[in-house]
Amino acid sequence: MKCTKCQTENRQDAKFCTNCGQSLTISPSLGDDRQFVLNLIQNLKDLDRIAKTLDLPTRDIEDALDQIENQTLSVVVVGEFKRGKSTFINALLGQDVLPSDILPTTATINRVVFGSTPSATIRFKDGQTQSIAIDRLANYVTKLTSDAETISSRVQEALIHYPLHYCRNGVEIIDTPGLSDDDIMTEITLSVLRRTEVAIVVTSAISPFGESEGIFLTEILLEQGINHILFVVNGIDQFEQTEDIARVIENITQRIKKHIHDWANNKFGEGTQEYNAYIKRMGIPHIYGLSSRQALQAKRAGDKSLLKLSRFQEFETSLNRLLTEERQRISLEISVEGAIASASQILNTIETQQNSLELQHQSFTNQSLSISESVSTLRQQSREKLKHIEQGITNIDAEIKTNFHPLDHLLKRVAEQTIDNLSVDMSRDLNGITRHFAAQVGSALRELIVTIESDITRIINQETRKESLKLKNMINSVKKQIRQIQEQSWQIGMDWTFNETEYQDLH
Ligand SMILES: Nc1nc2c(ncn2[C@@H]2O[C@H](COP(=O)(O)OP(=O)(O)OP(=O)(O)O)[C@@H](O)[C@H]2O)c(=O)[nH]1
Ligand SMILES: [Mg+2]
Known part of the structure; x- marks a missing residue:
């Protein structure tokens, strides 16, 4: 069976492409929802046609269609600079793939997608692409030296193929430049969030969830309708007392809860139906205290007890559940939300155009009366x-x-x-x-x-x-x-x- 994404020939009964991890058919993974999804695709195509006739932007509809047909899911790792985002993704990969440092490092969008052998492709802003060895990434995606900064300023994004099982089913995990360091980096990170379904917000255990992180959570993530958010409190290895970890996690949980409630209150009004539905939907924030550094070390060394100490596996279990069991629901939810948003936009436009036509008709009638x-x-x-x-x-x-x-x-x-x-x-x-x-x-x-x-x-x-x-x-x-x-x-x-x-x- 040929993969629609990378054209690789796979076994006839293969569910996923061996090369890029893409799901090979829509129907088997959709199970009972197959008819629903086919209807949704048809509805989205109808909306797309109507939106084009009305001269409306169709990007959201196309994104939703792309989402269903290609079954991709973006998981973006975001946070302030130097919170350990790149180290965290490396811990997932079990290898030092993404450059990390004590100085502001990541300067580009780095997408980790499934690939049977590790490799990297650099996509430049001028449209050119270049395949590079994975250990040369630091020369293209960082701002650690002025030479690297000059090159990375020309890079649109880096595509990292890696045999990471989370990415098998069309999932991409995206490393981003840290927020609040410089405006260009923030801009790059915000640009990728538009097409994101799941966000992993990395914060630091030793500087717990500050005001700017709260603003980012509400003004950017919640405003953009990103409802699947996992919070990582990174660097718990820096505490000597386990009770301190619990206290910090509890404190951060309360802060995040407050931010979400205040935002929903502002947006819908406390106690309203929308407010209650939103709070119910968001549920209790998923907050994981862990040590990316320890997890990476443990995975590289095959040290089970260090891995346990890092508490990384608790996070991985949740991520695994989200990307397998809940995956289908998230994708459909996002597509349906996209369809509803587009349909509402189309309805609004039709209403506006109808009002203006009615006004024109009224003025036409008045004029013809006055003429006669x-x-x-x-x-x-x-x-x-x-x-x-x-x-x-x-x-x-x-x-x-x-x-x-x-x-x-x-x-x-x-x-x-x-x-x-x-x-x-x-x-x-x-x-x-x-x-x-x-x-x-x-x-x-x-x-x-x-x-x-x-x-x-x-x-x-x-x-x-x-x-x-x-x-x-x-x-x-x-x-x-x-x-x-x-x-x-x-x-x-x-x-x-x-x-x-x-x-x-x-x-
Ligand atoms: N102690 C400790 N240090 C960590 C941990 N995770 C990352 N670090 C260190 O924190 C520093 C920054 O890590 P990065 O992964 O580069 O952080 P980042 O958020 O990607 O940084 P930018 O890309 O510049 O925004 C590095 O020196 C890491 O070794 C952790 O769990 N514990
Ligand atoms: Mg980084």
Whole structure:
């Protein structure tokens, strides 16, 4: 069977990869939870798709998917500088693999993963990788000398393959630079905590859990939702009296409890359902007093009584249980929490977008109402103006009728008056007299028609001037209203432009 992680061929019935320790199938280790996990994977993929459509970050969902599909579990060893973190991991390995010293040492993230033979790979920040012998690690991952510090500043992380049985099932144990020494180291350590499920906080037996450690526990670990925390009180070999160890452990336990309760109280409010659920879930803090130095010495020398004295095995028994029996639960818990967090984020975003769409819809409705009101006002005004114009025309008609009615009678009267006033020149023959009469009557009638024509023109001009002024005002008001309607339409996304030249001729 081929390993999906490192592509190594394994026996057909192998549960774990002999090379990298990766679980070879999802189903056998999941047992009864198989269907649940398959549903969870499907749900996470659906969430991922929705989040992408909504342009939301999908990193948490991808992490959760990666977590289930690759079945990796990160156990990060953290604490203030010089608490013995690297020595503690060496004690787990049973060998001096990670550099440790009395001076601030670890400068990079060092991941211990399963490997059938010990080896190390350095991943540089520029993307390059380099395989090195494991005993040369100090040259790449420390800040003990200025040369080493220069090299380690270019290192992203070191991958240490080691046949450590805890790491068989996709577990990685991560050594980190100590906190509170310098900001860059703290930053490196905080960066790795984002993808961490289990934290082992290493504190010192001779400087018990101080304020900055409390702040780190609450502000970083608890805030990031890391609920599986083991506390190691390292260096108990420095006490001569065993009662002192018990007193120190008890004191540290009370301090840690107080920090957790205060944080939960602040976050949820004492006595609330969430507060009670959280406290119940965190349970009694797991605190182990031990000596990493003695454990390492004992393992290297095969000294059973020293190992017992180191109390390291009590811790290892708990770690073993966590990484085997509780492993599945932790992984699923984290994936489900990731899915719930992502789903809540998606719901919030949808709600926000829905609210904004509703607001837009409301504003659209208001605008269209106002547009249709404007249009009907405009129609009404146009109708009224039209009525005025028709009235104007009726006025002209009436005036003309009154002044010039009946026209034939008027013409007849003018013709008769002209004939009456004419003197007859008897020296002319009859034809000549008739032509003279006709010419006189014709000229009188022409004069009358010119007068009537100019009177009618005057009346029409008078009336139309009044109406044209009204019409001009109306056109200006129409133009103004159309521009307002156009602006309102643009605001709600309707795309049209008012062509003013169409109204130019009306002036
Ligand atoms: N007495 C005693 N000394 C210890 C114990 N564990 C570690 N030390 C010593 O403490 C010093 C620091 O140990 P490291 O493992 O380098 O500590 P660290 O926390 O990894 O340090 P940084 O990487 O610099 O943060 C070394 O000199 C260790 O030998 C212990 O259990 N007992
Ligand atoms: Mg270290």
